Amino acid sequence: MKIGSYELHSIETGSFALDGGAMFGVVPKTLWEKSIAPDEKNRIPMAARALLLVGDGRRILIDVGNGSKFTDKLKAIYKMDNSRNDLLTSLKKHNLTAADITDVVLTHLHFDHAGGSTFNENGTVKPTFPNAKYYVQREHWEAAHKPTERDRASFFPEDFMPLAEHGLLNFTEGEGEILPGITCRICNGHTSALQAPIISDGTTTLLYCADLVPTAAHVPLPWIMAYDLRPLVTLEEKRRILQKAIDENWILFFEHDATVEAATISMSDKGIVLREKIVVN
Numbered sequence: 001m002k003i004g005s006y007e008l009h010s011i012e013t014g015s016f017a018l019d020g021g022a023m024f025g026v027v028p029k030t031l032w033e034k035s036i037a038p039d040e041k042n043r044i045p046m047a048a049r050a051l052l053l054v055g056d057g058r059r060i061l062i063d064v065g066n067g068s069k070f071t072d073k074l075k076a077i078y079k080m081d082n083s084r085n086d087l088l089t090s091l092k093k094h095n096l097t098a099a100d101i102t103d104v105v106l107t108h109l110h111f112d113h114a115g116g117s118t119f120n121e122n123g124t125v126k127p128t129f130p131n132a133k134y135y136v137q138r139e140h141w142e143a144a145h146k147p148t149e150r151d152r153a154s155f156f157p158e159d160f161m162p163l164a165e166h167g168l169l170n171f172t173e174g175e176g177e178i179l180p181g182i183t184c185r186i187c188n189g190h191t192s193a194l195q196a197p198i199i200s201d202g203t204t205t206l207l208y209c210a211d212l213v214p215t216a217a218h219v220p221l222p223w224i225m226a227y228d229l230r231p232l233v234t235l236e237e238k239r240r241i242l243q244k245a246i247d248e249n250w251i252l253f254f255e256h257d258a259t260v261e262a263a264t265i266s267m268s269d270k271g272i273v274l275r276e277k278i279v280v281n
């Protein structure tokens with residue numbers, strides 16, 4: 001898929017699984033299990049799907065998946081599996097190495113989005129992309145340093161502190177342009193100041209939903225994760241942003257859907273529904 005001067009590729013960084021009840025909040029299992037079937041431990045399969053943009057002399061990644069620093073205990077809890085796909089192997093399919101990446105836009109610093117930012121080399125944690133600038137909302141950076149007891153388990157300082165130590169961090173502030181042709185929406189429901197990138201050339205527009213709409217099953221407005229710090233804020237953000245996506249025929253890119261990469265949506269008498277599934281590359 002091409003938007004403006006960028007060629008877009010979806011990058012599978014590996015699979016994992018999270019508790020289905022936590023992923024669907026107040027929606028009863030009798031409903032959500034029809035959309036995504038859980039495993040024997042009630043976990044649903046999840047992708048950690050990054051987006052690669054190539055063009056204008058840049059090779060940009062949006063989010064980088066879980067990465068490779070987890071203990072065996074955490075890998076088992078989250079069913080992390082990098083055997084079929086991982087970040088660097090997926091980049092290799094596009095003839096790119098870590099050194100080729102020029103920019104990394106992090107939607108937020110939860111481990112399933114930012115974990116791949118760094119890696120452990122003989123006991124030292126280093127930036128995975130040594131030549132890249134990493135873009136993080138300043139307000140989110142500050143929130144990540146003082147999480148509550150409720151969201152502390154989602155932040156691992158070793159995912160992001162080495163970026164600051166190596167001088168690779170670029171703070172973004174608000175909804176302006178992050179890079180040419182890439183703006184963002186700020187969402188405060190899931191966490192503080194999540195930046196959801198929008199790639200547009202005025203004709204085609206793609207929203208990288210991140211955790212505003214983690215899977216295609218989360219398109220209906222009240223299907224909101226229990227992980228969200230402020231679910232009623234998420235509800236209003238979804239109402240506003242998805243209405244615009246319907247009106248302007250945006251493509252929604254789903255970071256966590258195990259099977260559906262992207263789709264357009266429409267309004268039906270039952271609420272918002274998927275219109276057309278889209279494969280990005």
Ligand SMILES: [Zn+2]
Nearest residue numbers: 110112113211
């Ligand atoms: Zn996530």
